[in-house]
Amino acid sequence: MNMKLIGSALIVAGTALGAGMLAIPMVLAQFGLLWGTLLMLVIWLGTTYAALLLLEVSIKSGGGLGMNTIARKTLGKGGQVVTNGLLYALLVCLLMAYIIGAGDLVKKMTTGLGLELSMVQSQIIFTLIAGAVVAAGTAVVDKLNRVLFAIMVVVLALTLMSLMPSMSFEHLFEATNNDKVDLIKTSSVLFTSFGFMVVIPSLVTYNGEATHKQLRNMVVVGSVIPLACYLLWLYAVVGNLSPEQLVKFSNVSELIVALGERFTSIQVILSGFTGLALLTSFLGVAMALFDQNADTFKQNRAVTYVLTFILPLAGALWAADQFLSVLGYAGFILVFLAIFVPMAMTIKVRSSERLTFVEQETVAECYQAGGGQLALGLSFMFGCFLLAAQLI
Template sequence: MNSKILGSIAIVAGTAIGAGMLALPLATAALGILPAMVLLLLVWGVSAYTALLMLEINLRSGVGDNVHAITGKILGKKGQLIQGASFLSLLFALTAAYLTGGSSLLVLKAQNIFDMQLDNQLAVIIFTLALGGFAALGVSWVDKVSRVLFSLMIALLILVVLALLPEVNSVSLSQTVAGSFTNSWMIAIPVIFTSFGFHVCIATLVRYLDGDAKSLKRVLLIGSTIPLLCYILWLLVTLGTVGATHIDSFSGSLAQLVTALQQIVASPMVSKAISFFADLALITSFLGVTLSLYDFVAELIRADNSIKGRSLTWLLTFVPPLACALYIPEGFVAVLGFAAIPLVFMIIFLPIMMALKQRQQQTSGYQVAGGKLALGLAGIAGVVIIAAQLWVAL
C-alpha cells in the first residue's frame, strides 16, 4: 500500500473513532457482551455497505463534487434541503452530546484534583468557552491541534487496552442485567450506529485518490474495520473488568465509567492514562464537529470575516447545543442516540434514493454488489434505527 492509501485509511478510521467509543459500554451494558458484539458486527455491515453505496454515487456523479452538490444534481433542491437539515441536526446533536460528556469529566477532574464540587451547569459553560473558541480560529489551527491530540489518543487507547486486558475475567464477562430485553436493544442500536459515522469524508477521499474505485473500496473496508476492532476490544476490557451490572447502574454517566476503570488498575500512571484518554476522545471529536458546524453556520448565514460576523456565527453555533447540555446534564448517551436519526437520512435514505435514480440513468461504472435487495435491506435497517431511537425517546 502506498502512503496515500494508508493516509486515507487513517482518515476513515480517525473520523469514526472518538467520543462515541466512550458511550459504547454505557449503551450496551444491559445487552451483555455477546449480544453487544453481534450488534457491533451487524451495524458495521450496514455502515460498510452504505459507505460503498456512497462511493458508487460519488464516482458516477463525478470526481470532485461534494455531498451537497451531488445531492443537488440527483435529487434537486428538496434533496439538498433534507441533506442540509440532516447535517445541521447531526452536528448540533453531536456538539450537545460532547458538551454534556465533557462537562461531566470536568466535574470529575475538579473533584479529584482540587477536591471541589463543581456545579455541572457551570462546568458546561466553562467547557464551551474553553474549547469552543477553537472553532472560530479556523481549520488550520484545529487541524494542527487535532493531529497531535488524535495521535496521543490512539497511543493512550493502546496503553489502556493492554493494561486492562489482564484484568478481564469470565465472571464480569458473563454478567447479565435484569430488565426489558427490548429496551436494551433499542438503547444500544442508535448509539452504535452513530459510532460508525465516518461517511462524511468519502467525497474528499474520492478526490484525493483520483476516483480509483479499487483503492477507494479497499480504503473504506479496511478503514471501517479498524474502528470495529477497536470497539470490540474496548467493550471486552470495559464489560470484562467493571462488569455489565455495575456499568448499567451508572445510568449513562461517563464520569462514573472513567472512575470505575481507574479503580480496576493498580498503576497510578495507567489510571491517569485512562482519564487522559477519555479527555482526548471527547476533545478531538468536539473540535472536529464544532469546526464543521461553525463553517456550515457561517455559510448558511453568509457571515463575513469581521469580529461581528464571527461572533454571530459562534453564538448560533454554540447556543442551541449549550441550551440542550444545560437542560440535559447527563444526556451524553441519550443525545448521541438522537444523532442517529439525521445520520440515517444522510447515509442511508438519501443515498438509496440517489443510487436508484442514478442506476436508472447509468448502467456503467462502479456499482456496489447486492442490487435492489441490498438497498431494501439497508432501508429496513434505517427504519429500525430510527424506530429504536423513537422508542427510547417516547
C-alpha cells in the same frame, strides 16, 4: 504508501470514535457478549454499506463535492432542501454535544493548572481554537488527526494492557437480561458510534488523485478500526466488572471511577482518552460542516468559519447540561441522513437514463457498491430497524 489515504482513513475512524465508546460496555454487558457482539457487527455492516453508497454517489456526481451539491445533482431542489436540513440539524447537534463535553474537560484541565475558567469561557476557548484548525483546511485536520489518533491508540493500548491481566472469563459469559427488545433499544447508541459518513464527501475531494478502489478501502479500513476498538474495550471492561455493576452506572464518569478504584493510573488515562476522542470527533464533524457551508454559501474562510461555529456554540451555551439528550436527537436524524438519503441518491443515479453529471463513457469506470438490489433492500430494512429501535 499513500499517507493522505491513511490519514483520511484515520479521519473516518476518529470521527466515529467519540466519547460514546466508553458507554458501550454499560449498555451491552447485561445482554452477554455473544448478543452484544452480534448486534455491533450488524450495526457496523449496515453503516459501512450505507457509507459506500454515499461514496459511489460522491464519485458519480463529479468528485467529492459537499452534500449540498450532491443532493441537488441527484435528488433535485426538493431533495437538496431536505438533505441540507437533515445535515445541518445533525452536524449542529453533534458539534453542540462535543462542545459541551470538551468544555467540561477544558475547565477541569485548567483548574488543575491553577487557572479558574467558567464553563462558558471553556466552551468558547475550545471552539475558537479547534475551529481555527478546521478552517485552516482538510490537510491541516489530516496531519493533526494523525498525531491525535496515534496518541489515542497508545492510550487505549495502555488501558487494555492494564485491564487484560485481571480479566475474569466468568464475567464474559454472564447475561443478566434476556429481553431482546431491550437489546434492540441499544442500537441507537451503537449506530451513533459509527456516525462517520458525514466526512466522506470532503475526503473524496481531498483525495482527488486516488483510485476508486483506494477510496473504497479508505472507507472500509476507517470503519474497521473503531469496530475493533469497541470490541476490545467491551471485552476488557466486562472482564473486570460484572454486568450487575455496569448496569447500575448512570454515566461514563461512574465507570471511570469504578475502574480507577481497582487501577490507580487508569482514571487519568481514560480521562485523556475521552478528551482525545472528543477532539478527533469534533474535528471530523466540524470539517464536514465547514465544507458544507463553503459549498452552500460560497464565502471566504473567515465568513465560513463564523457560519460554521456560531450556531453550535450558541446551542452549547444554551443547553450546557444536555450532552446525552443532544446526542439522542443526533442519532434519530442520523438514521435518515446516513441510511435513507444515500440510498435514495444511489437509486436515482443508477436508474437515471441520462446521467447529466457524469460523461456517459465514464459511467462504467465509476465505483459502484456491490450487492445490487438485494443489498439496497437489506439496507432499507436496516434503516427501518434503526428507526424502530429509536421509537421503542
